[in-house]
Amino acid sequence: MIPHINRLLELWRIAAHYRLDTLVPAEELPEKARHTLALIRLHPAAWSSKERKNPLKLKQALEDMGPLAIKLGQLLSTRRDLMPPELLQQLVLLQDKVKPFDSNVAKVRIQQSLKADVDTLFSRFDEQPLAAASIAQVHTAALHDGREVVVKVTRPDIRKQILQDFExxxxxxxxxxxxxEAARAFHLSEIIQDYRQVILNELDLSLEADNTRRMRHYFTGSSMMYVPDVYMDSTDVMVAERITGVPISDIATFDKLGMDRAQLAERGLTIFFTQVFRDNFFHADMHPGNVFVETINPSNPRFIALDCAIMGELSKHDQMTVARMLLAVMNSDFMQLILVVHQAGWIPPGTDQDALAREMRRTVGPMVSKPMHELDFAGILIQVMDIARRFHLEIPPQLMLLLKTLVHVEGLGTDLYPELDIWKLAKPILTEWIKAQMNPQKNLKELGQKIPDLLLGAQDFPTLLIDSLNGLKNQSAWHAKQLHELQMMRLEVEQQQKRSWIFGSSMAIFLSIAIIAPWYISIILMILVSFLAVWRIAK
Structure with missing residues (x-):
């Protein structure tokens, strides 16, 4: 049964009201997509709509559809290679210019959440929102000691709609x-559930505050990135240091100040790989509304990380797998790539690995060998997903967040500096990281750090050994008992088959004689057969 049919009907009405079927000419779309457009036109809301020529209809439609639709728009807003310019301009507005909610509602939520009056908390509170996004909006304010702050407040009644949409x-x-098959290979249901938890975590601003403090710790004193301090937080409110900067998409300002955009793009990419491999804690929602650049020192600008609600982490095994895969692609060593994927357990048994390597070389090889300013990571990713579908590869859901982030990073980097050499910059970082992981001294040091735990655990070793031996002994006794019972069952079945054969043969002989014998002999034989049947049943 389709869940929340009323919600689906509401989404259909919104699409029809804003005439989303007129965004792109039908002849430019695949055949299946045209059927969807025809469905939009069938809704009565489309018949009387006056939004056909509305220049902001896509933005407004996504706003009305809710947080998940806005998130999709934010992701697409970084892909100038996928979206027409007129649609892209609307999607960019979703980064921080979503329709705000009433400031009086915001003040009530602040007072209830922080358990103090707004005038007690702040010497000044600006009712006009500085920015509004899918989950929350931001107001500027000042503390009583003069520090300028931003106050982030979650939207009211947002959880119910998010839960409905995820159902x-x-x-x-x-x-x-x-x-x-492709949906099964990529564990689509698991990815949806993982992303559901990510979004629900984003509703809890105390988690974002903890993430911000953790990232601030990693980049304390860094010349590449600055992370604002957090002063107060609760589930629905976070008060943080106000920063001075411009969004990473503000290329006009960078040019006006004479910033080196190539250096800035390389620094941004270095930060990303540092987060993934050094810290294993990366910003997984890097649209331009969340990434700013300082303008105080144009000759040596720093990035500013905002909105640390959606963060990603990988296991040590997945970190090593990703690094080795990227290096194999950079070196065009596709047999090594297949070996890494096989060791990761993503290739099902019986797969022709040579054929898989040839397919990767044929499909991905030409794309990687292109000049870097022509490299389309999103296109490569689509090709790899298609190969994974055809060869039944298993892609762990935890890596999909990293892939989504990498698409964001590549989009931001190429917008900032189209000739960004992503592979040339990443290769030494990955090589050095892998060498560090393989360093015997480092491994011995980690082993040394674990020795106290091993020694403490050794105290329990005799007990664990005795328990294990007893377990094996009991298991052996159980197996012996099971084997004995199986042997008895087999013997009984054989005896049953033997008796059935004797009984059947006897019946056939008696019936044959009864047919040709005199009547009194037949009666005697029938009595004998009856006794034989009773004996058979009793046995």
Whole structure:
């Protein structure tokens, strides 16, 4: 049964009201997409709509559809290679210019959440929002000691709609997995559930505050990135240091101040790889509304990290797998790539690995060998996903957040500096990181750090050994008992088969004689057969 049918009907009405079927000419779309456009036109809201020529209809439609639709728009806003300029301009507005909610509601939420009056908390509170996004909006204010701050407040009544939309997505993912092999290979349902938890965590600003403090610790004193301090936080409110800078998409300001955009792009990419491999704690929502650049020192600008609600982490095994895969692609060593994927357990048994390597070389090789300013990471990713579908590869859900982030990073980097050499910059970083992981001294040091735990655990070793031996002994006794019972069952079955054969043969002989014998002999034989049947049943 389709969940929340009323919500689906509401989404259909919004699409029809804003005439989203007129965004792109039908002839430029695939055949299946045209059927969706025809469905939009069937809704009565489309018949009387006056939004056909509205220059902001896509932005407004996504706003009305809710937080998940806005998130999708933010992701697409970084992909100038995928979106027409007129649509991209609307999506960029979703980064920090979503329709705000009433400031009086914001003040009530602040007072209830921080358990103090706004005038007690701040010497000044600006009611006009500085920015508004999918989950929250931001107001500027000042503390009583003069420090300038930003106050982030979550939108009211947002959780219920998010939960409804994820129930619809879960139903959709389950059905797609039943019908599409690619959906099963990428564990679509698990990805949806993981992202559901990510979004729900984003509603808790105390988690964002903790993430911000952790990232600030990693980059304390850094010349590459600055992370604002957090002063107060709760589930619905976070008060943080106000920073001075411009969004990373403000290229006009960079040019006006004479900033080196190539250096800035390389620094941004270095920060990303540092987060993934050094800290294993990376910003997973890097749209331009969350990434700013300082303008105080144009000759040596720093990035500013905002909105640390969605963060990613990988296991040590996945870190090493990702690094080795990227290096194999950079070196065009596709047999090594397949070996890494095989060791990661992503290739099912019986797969022709030579054929898989040839397919990767044929499909991905030409794209990687292109000049770096022509490299389309999103295109490469789509090709790899198609190969994964055809060869039944298993892609762990925890890596999808990293892939989404990498698409963001590549989009931001190429916008900032189109000739960014992503592979040339990443290769030495990855090589040095892998060498560090393989360093015997480092491994011995880590082993040394674990010795106290090993020694403490050794105290329990005799007990664990005795328990294990007793377990094996009991298991052996259980197996012996099971084997004995199976042997008795087998013997009984054999005896049953033997008796059945004797009984059947006897019946056939008696019936044959009864047919040709005199009547009194037949009666005697029938009595004998009856006794034989009773004996057979009794046995």
């Amino acid at each position: 619809i997505l879960t139903w959709l993912g389950t059905n797609l997995e039943k019908r599409l």
